[in-house]
Amino acid sequence: MAAADPNPSLFVRPLGAVEKNPTALKLILGGKLRELRSVAGLDPADVDVRLGFSRSKTSRIELGRNGCKAADALALLALYEVTGEERIAEFLRLAQQSRQADWWRSYSDVLSDFFTPLVALEGAAERIRTYEPFYVPGLLQTSAYTRAVIKAGPGHLLTHEAERRVRLRQERQRQLDQPDAPHLWAVLDESVLMRAVGGPEVMRAQLEHLVEMMRRSRVTVQIAPLDVTAAIGVGTGVTYLRFALSDLKDAVYIEHLTDSTFNQRPQVVEQYRDMLDRLGACALTPAQSLEALRERIDKL
The missing domain is CATH 3.30.870 (Endonuclease; Chain A)
Structure with a gap:
């Protein structure tokens, strides 16, 4: 039996056409952050306070209404205790793609x-x-x-x-x-x-x-x-x-x-x-x- 991957991907692969769609990426990234927050036992208001975000910023990111800046993504992943260089790099790459302009x-x-x-x-x-x-x-x-x-x-x-x-x-x-x-x-x-x-x-x-x-x-x-x-x-x-x-x-x-x-x-x-x-x-x-x-x- 193969050993479990110690640093599994945060996202389902392959992404296909979704990888070229910033709106879809925002929704996927937001949903993944919501899952991570839930596992961490925090609510959006807690996250806003702990990270010094403006009111409802976490909720807007999770709903895919706002893009996630690299600095914010790093702060959120650290708060949710996400480790592994590849996982973090993958998240940052998709976060950057999600901030591109939709056609x-x-x-x-x-x-x-x-x-x-x-x-x-x-x-x-x-x-x-x-x-x-x-x-x-x-x-x-x-x-x-x-x-x-x-x-x-x-x-x-x-x-x-x-x-x-x-x-x-x-x-x-x-x-x-x-x-x-x-x-x-x-x-x-x-x-x-x-x-x-x-x-x-x-x-x-x-x-x-x-x-x-x-x-x-x-x-x-x-x-x-x-x-x-x-x-x-x-x-x-x-x-x-x-x-x-x-x-x-x-x-x-x-x-x-x-x-x-x-x-x-x-x-x-x-x-x-x-x-x-x-x-x-x-x-x-x-x-x-x-x-x-x-x-x-x-x-x-």
Whole structure:
């Protein structure tokens, strides 16, 4: 029997796509610090006082809302009696990576606060499952279709603002081109095919793009007939993020007209996962969905 590693890694390995996602790293580092604090028998207020932190600083770090500076990380690890040069160096390296700028921050001028959690974490997911009752999912949209959706949305945007949102969506889509891209499984309400968003030509190009995307091994598209979605009663768009690492909790994003809900509570996530399971089981198979798309294209 092999001897136990005297200095085991603080983190589950390999990190994969997560290692390039500062937001995900903040959450992982924060969660690990929370575990270490709990083992040490301290509460966040105790840590703040002992280390001379500002009020609630420890909690903000643990929740992934704040990055962790090297000096703060060393102080926390010393307080929690974490030893071993390799473990400490590993933590410091990931802490530094977590403080890098996320790619999407350059679009903060057009990125709504309620949409940020999804954009920040979808690239770190192993699997993205989504149901859309009104439009083709953003990760599968053509630029012309996106423009039409944005134009039809609430509020009035200037031309350059609308184009910035189009580019943001295109940047999100590029994550699907990465070697460690998540598997995207999208279920579309049948009515999505019937709405000629942007006109027949734009819609035809969009459906042809869907057909093309379905050739990818990591993209699955299903069409849910109207009687299926009526029976299951989804009612709104839902996106579920599944992460490969146990250090990251699965999450659901539920979109409304002018805001959204991003939730990682296991009991809530499980309810939406079950709903998506039932949708997938009752929807057309991918092969049947492909045929439905081709039939609709022929009619445009």
